[in-house]
Amino acid sequence: MFDIKKIPFSRYGSFITISPNHQKDGDGALYIRNIRNGDNDFGAVFRIDLISEGKSLPYNSVLSPSILRLEAEEGFVEFCIGEARVLQIRSQGVGVRLTGITGAYDYAVPVEEKRWEVNHSLQEMRYMLTAVKGRIEMDAPFNEQRCEKIIADFLPESQLSEMECVLEEFTTVYQTRSYATFSEGHEIVKKEYESWYEHTLETPKEFTRGKELASYITWSCVVSPEGKLSRPAMYMSKNWMTNIWSWDHCFNAIALAKNSPELAWDQFMIFFDAQDESGMLPDFINNRFALWNFTKPPIHGWTLRRLWEQNEFVTVDKLQEVYQPLVKWTKWWLTFQDSDDDGIPQYNHGNDSGWDNSTIFHKGTPVESPDLSSFLVLQMEVLSEIACKLGKKDEATKWMQESQALLTRMIDHFWNGERFVAKRSGTHEVIESDSLVVYVPLILGNRLPAEILEKLVEGITHKGFLTEYGLATELPDSPYYREDGYWRGPIWAPTTMLLTDGLLESGEKELALEVARKFCSMASKSGMAENYNALTGEGLRDPAFTWTSSVFLILGQLLVAENEVMIEEQDSRQGL
Template sequence: MKVDVSRIAWSYPGSYYTLSQMTAYQDEPEGLYIRTLHKDVHRSRIARLVVLHEGQAIPYREEATATSLSLISDFGSVKLIFEGTNTIQFYGENVGLGIEFIRASHAVPVREGQCDVNCDGQRERVRMTMLHGKMAIESPWNGDNADYVHVRCEAQPTDSSFEGVFELYRDSMVWPERTYASFAESLANVEASFAHYLDAAPKLPAHYSETRELAAYVNWMSLVKPYGHMLRPTMYASKNGMSGIWSWDHCFHAMAVAEQDPDLAWHQWMTLFDHQDAFGTLPDTISDGYIIRSYVKPPIHGFALQWMMTHTDGITKDMLAEAYSPLSKWTNFWLKHRDSDGDGIPEYHNGNDSGWDNSTIFYEGIPLESPDLATYLIIQMETLATIAHKLGKVEDARQWTKQADYLLANMLEHFIVDDVLCAKRSGSHEIVDSKSLIMFIPLLLGERLPKSVRDRMIEELKIEGAFLTKYGLSSERLDSDKYEEDGYWRGPIWAPPMFILSHALRELGEISFSQELARRFCDLVALSGMAENFHAETGKPLRDPGIVWTSSVFLLLGSKYL
């Protein structure tokens, strides 16, 4: 399995650092960079790596696996590995390694073969240590700071190989003195770590083996350790541009790792609840450096928890006790604070709140009453009733069941017009004209939907060329005048609705169709990778090419729904 570092970050579980092939930006030339994902920075690129021969930069190509990254030239090569979350080890033969720091203020030699570099724009300090070979520092002083800092790592004149360490430390002015294992020992350790993770990852049919390994790698390395606002080990949405976690992505991550690591799955499900406000609201997104509360995301959390309770044995009574109060508050936020016309139907105030940011259901304005939101809340209240029973809260369980039944009855009366589910503007209850796939999310309600309604919905999903393409379900019907090939939620195929609808159809007994949708999506990912979304008609990968809910849904559908 190969990792294309121009598309998917090369990183390590727990780390806030990646190596990525980057295009030119301002005064930063194209090349392979060590990057920081920390958000309190002016620049994310820390240093550019070059391969040297006789002191000059030479062309090379990258070859990456889950555990090592090789820079291969016509004269020799350099191999890099993560020794830990903050430490990159390198080993070179017959060539040198040049490290060109981006706007570093200065470099200070510490002892022979060792120096400190201050990368103030990235809020990082770097200790470079040669374990074998020699180091040369170029750091011309301009009277205020260094004009630039370049470090060359090479073999001694009587040798052909060198070995060294690039260690980042940002929380102290003093490097914590330590020793390092050899490159060979560190490589064996990281290979064993990934092999263990891969062995425990969901199992898929053999013809998906290489894609399964890539998906497992994306999930494995997506983890960041607790730091700043991140209070738990958390799988980021991506270690490319979308380096943070949104408050519905984490639910798909949790389901994907629930069987192989229940504790990690629990941290994923809970991580946004660590920042729940007094009104029960969850942030839109968080990272180590910021919490954004401009929007919310849909209340899919009850569905995800119910799925984990049903499909795994890892959800303990203590976990349910931890979840009960925050999940209750999150549910009540929607019931109490998102119903401006008081009709008992919760509403979205922005497309971003739905997760389907620019879906055509929001084309005519907001606030919007949409049946997908009511569906999520009904399932969430039913999940709360189940948890309350398990915790001995009998009256709570009765009340949650009563509220779920009330919202279901209200939803069916409110949204069904001539056997068709419709979204409506809050207040006026004007019907919204939309051909968005979001209108099919209520299939999660199963037989609680009237048979005539659900049969019509399933029949429409099965029409080739309507929503259904050879790659999956488009987010906007293809014959819609608002369909856009690269229109975000107005056309492309996305992982979340593919999982939700495959699951809903399976629960309704549409086993064959559910399997077909799962197969089409898994084939799409095998063809086009772990992209944020995909062109519905060509399968071309779109937007961020290394998104963790795509790898997670691939593993879920491929292991449980084929």
């Protein structure tokens, strides 16, 4: 069971979501929402109330993956999203009141007995309300261009009888149909979720609670292809981060690769479907628009390698599909993000790095940061490998040479003998910063000289980045550290994943497993939050985030695999 105050109720493929509006409604009321159209609008369509004899009732919420149950002393109401566009409602002993959250031009009209259409122009969606068992009473007086209010009461015929009703989304013309019973719809969703859970990555038994939460969040946050969304898309959250961002999708793809490879490929490729001719990827996408003011770091080569390591689903055809888009994405950084032409690419805003307000940006931009060059070194190396597999030998050689050349420039440019630093582009002024971002070059592993790797590992472990709960994004003793400072202190899933991978690449297996275990323990206890207080492990910001869930599952699988290796080694020794 999950907490509806933190975890929205939805299902795979659906834009229908039920949750409280934390920002505007302090009474904890639940709303049926339409999470299309981005995160600038909460998307409230109807407020939910339980009623008896016309009066609202207090209730408690019980949330499980396939059903939301609201319990009052007088009875209960259950909600199930039987199909992506169909919300089924059942009650016993009480009625359900849906109060429209309306704007200009919203109206309701009767269609036939027990059926009303609500045209919710504010949310650009129509809803067909149908009483299957019981009756519907509408209060929707029309005045000039809209209904002054839209209130639908779904009521049982008697206190002892059961009520069933359906809310269905549509955009133009409603197709008259019948509906499965609530029980039938619930059984369908239950089986779908059970299948998803079975395909969720295995985690150690001590983190079972975390796995259950991560599994539900990732399943319920997938929306169907629609508008700008060319493929099924795992949103970051159905709380308020209702888009898919152009590095978040990579971590979700990796978590899906082993057991749901085609969905993983959809997550990976969805941004390349939207790629600009220049090679740039948008910052985020939703069904309605893509945002081009920012982008995110080029971790896609690193991601692609992690995908094909999972199993053999990344075929030659898929490599052919991704090769030119990945070439254009790489060239965009090298061509358009190097204003001083020094061969070191730059970030023009913190948002482009993913570390929005990191202290490497506190003196302004553009900023040359070693993490960006590291990502591109790996991405060009991956392009070389793809080109080789596609029979493009000359291109394979060229990309490998460019990768090695950038690696050399990067070390010469950023390494000060003790650590990597960030610099202002143009002046090459060193930016004094205690941000973890300058340790991301660990992902290069043994491509870096041994003495550099040694000092990077020492910096992470002895400087104070590694707390009881994981890797802080700013040193806790930094004057810029903030407990809830976004990228100025809190622990984040993507940085944890990148640096864990970097430690493994660097031969620091024991430390990598320690970081993984700390993160999984924290997330299992505190929930799949957007980020965490580095000194207490408390979840911060959005409490139901998919990339956190995915990284938890990936690192949990890593711990399981290591346990299996240890058991095999122990059995082997005993056998000897």
